[in-house]
Amino acid sequence: MLPTATQPREGLNPPLLLTSLAGVLRQWLPEQRWFAGKGLPVTDLAVVSTTELHPGCLHLLIRSRHAGSRDDCYQLLLGVSRVLPPRLHHAVIGRPSEGPLAGFTVYDALHDPRSAALLLERLRTPGTAGPLRFERDAQTVVPPGLTPRVLDGEQSNTSLVYGDSYILKVFRRIQYGVNPDLEVPRALAGEGCARVPSPVAWFWTNEPRKTTLGVLQPFLRGATDGWTLALQSLASGRDFTDESYELGRATAEVHLALAQVFVPGTPDRHGGRRLAAAMISRLDTTARQVPALVPYVSRLRAAYDAVAARGPGRPPQRIHGDLHLGQVLRAGHRWFVIDFEGEPAHPIAERIRAQAPVRDVAGMLRSFEYAAHAGRPRRPRWAQRCREAYCAGYAAEAAWDPRAQADLLRAHETDRAVYEALYEARHRPDWLPVPMAAIARLAEGR
Numbered sequence: 505m506l507p508t509a510t511q512p513r514e515g516l517n518p519p520l521l522l523t524s525l526a527g528v529l530r531q532w533l534p535e536q537r538w539f540a541g542k543g544l545p546v547t548d549l550a551v552v553s554t555t556e557l558h559p560g561c562l563h564l565l566i567r568s569r570h571a572g573s574r575d576d577c578y579q580l581l582l583g584v585s586r587v588l589p590p591r592l593h594h595a596v597i598g599r600p601s602e603g604p605l606a607g608f609t610v611y612d613a614l615h616d617p618r619s620a621a622l623l624l625e626r627l628r629t630p631g632t633a634g635p636l637r638f639e640r641d642a643q644t645v646v647p648p649g650l651t652p653r654v655l656d657g658e659q660s661n662t663s664l665v666y667g668d669s670y671i672l673k674v675f676r677r678i679q680y681g682v683n684p685d686l687e688v689p690r691a692l693a694g695e696g697c698a699r700v701p702s703p704v705a706w707f708w709t710n711e712p713r714k715t716t717l718g719v720l721q722p723f724l725r726g727a728t729d730g731w732t733l734a735l736q737s738l739a740s741g742r743d744f745t746d747e748s749y750e751l752g753r754a755t756a757e758v759h760l761a762l763a764q765v766f767v768p769g770t771p772d773r774h775g776g777r778r779l780a781a782a783m784i785s786r787l788d789t790t791a792r793q794v795p796a797l798v799p800y801v802s803r804l805r806a807a808y809d810a811v812a813a814r815g816p817g818r819p820p821q822r823i824h825g826d827l828h829l830g831q832v833l834r835a836g837h838r839w840f841v842i843d844f845e846g847e848p849a850h851p852i853a854e855r856i857r858a859q860a861p862v863r864d865v866a867g868m869l870r871s872f873e874y875a876a877h878a879g880r881p882r883r884p885r886w887a888q889r890c891r892e893a894y895c896a897g898y899a900a901e902a903a904w905d906p907r908a909q910a911d912l913l914r915a916h917e918t919d920r921a922v923y924e925a926l927y928e929a930r931h932r933p934d935w936l937p938v939p940m941a942a943i944a945r946l947a948e949g950r
């Protein structure tokens with residue numbers, strides 16, 4: 505029951521809770537970066553599970569639907585208080601006027617240092633809270649009392665940094681199952697791959713199904729992400745090819761480790777045709793959701809037809825799945841790879857399927873183009889030099905050159921740009937012109 509001295513009388517069962525929350529969440533959700541329907545009205549809302557984490561803090565899974573979407577499930581940590589200190593005003597979600605929370609202020613508890621600290625305590629000492637399970641790596645001792653702060657910046661989830669020692673990613677849009685961002689780095693680190701920070705604690709729910717909810721891992725102090733470094737290089741005119749070459753090598757190293765740790769897929773004689781069919785299907789589906797794609801559909805198919813004729817290339821294996829400059833961190837002179845969640849728009853079963861490693865290469869190549877497009881003035885030659893250096897670094901480590909199968913690389917780049925168009929349309933409509941510029945280029949065969 506929630507909250508304490510100022511506690512509402514009635515029980516907080518889901519339908520009752522919704523009478524309080526529906527109104528405020530309908531306003532708040534579409535404004536969140538991680539909401540997969542940015543700016544679109546929520547048409548349906550339901551509480552999937554609710555757990556009182558501590559007095560005044562509710563853990564919620566909610567199901568939401570917005571115009572033109574299927575159901576999505578989101579994780580929320582809600583603080584509930586009569587009076588909110590000014591330092592938490594930026595985290596206010598709303599003030600319900602009905603139901604058991606009428607008269608209270610509801611806010612995002614991840615921004616509340618007290619709730620964030622208690623969440624870390626849960627992770628430090630394994631146990632349960634209702635359907636929630638907190639677990640940790642037995643070898644690691646996380647010290648108590650680390651000061652939390654919410655990481656600001658462009659994210660698909662919400663991350664908390666504790667004392668500059670650990671970072672907790674709280675997944676926002678939940679897909680049922682074990683999240684690859686827990687499974688993959690644990691497996692890689694277990695095999696001695698030093699390119700990934702290894703999870704030290706995590707929490708999950710078994711209601712309605714086993715689902716990873718958050719992962720704690722060491723914080724790489726002083727590290728800068730590749731996107732920031734790329735933009736700095738563009739702004740200063742400083743060369744980025746050495747870093748790109750090293751990044752290519754790091755990517756190949758992670759691919760080699762993934763192929764060791766996870767059973768690779770079986771080479772398939774008809775793999776090329778299957779791959780092309782899957783890409784065409786994604787293109788058609790996406791074009792229905794992103795009308796700007798429609799004029800390009802028939803020409804983009806040509807890139808896929810080439811794959812159908814040529815075969816799928818390297819044997820399929822587990823890959824990163826959403827590799828871009830924001831997913832790599834440079835600490836000292838070394839690149840680390842993070843965020844093995846895969847493309848968050850797709851179901852987990854699809855994301856963990858063995859795929860061609862060239863897909864990750866294509867993701868990073870797109871990212872160099874994104875950076876060149878985002879900076880002013882636009883610098884396409886900068887992107888081209890980085891792309892070449894990246895592939896050369898990859899080839900030096902992997903002993904195969906992604907450029908050797910240009911058709912395949914191009915098809916994956918196209919498929920990736922289509923994904924990006926969907927991602928941007930849903931989450932950052934202002935950015936849609938960036939993947940659309942690539943779509944226009946690829947459609948012209950350039």
Ligand SMILES: Nc1ncnc2c1ncn2[C@@H]1O[C@H](COP(=O)(O)OP(=O)(O)O)[C@@H](O)[C@H]1O
Nearest residue numbers: 659660661662671701722723724729830842843
């Ligand atoms: N282990 C880490 N050490 C330092 N910073 C990190 C670490 N993991 C993530 N970050 C920072 O958090 C940001 C978001 O992480 P990411 O896993 O990509 O989250 P999301 O899936 O929400 O986008 C990264 O761009 C990076 O700045």
Ligand SMILES: O=P(O)(O)O[C@H]1O[C@H](CO)[C@@H](O[C@H]2O[C@H](CO)[C@@H](O)[C@H](O)[C@H]2O)[C@H](O)[C@H]1O
Nearest residue numbers: 658659660826828829830848870871874924927
């Ligand atoms: O949040 P994630 O990092 O899991 O990935 C999603 O969001 C990314 C944006 O933050 C998005 O990446 C796209 O934009 C990047 C620049 O912000 C660019 O470097 C990438 O190349 C481009 O794909 C990513 O696609 C999405 O899955």
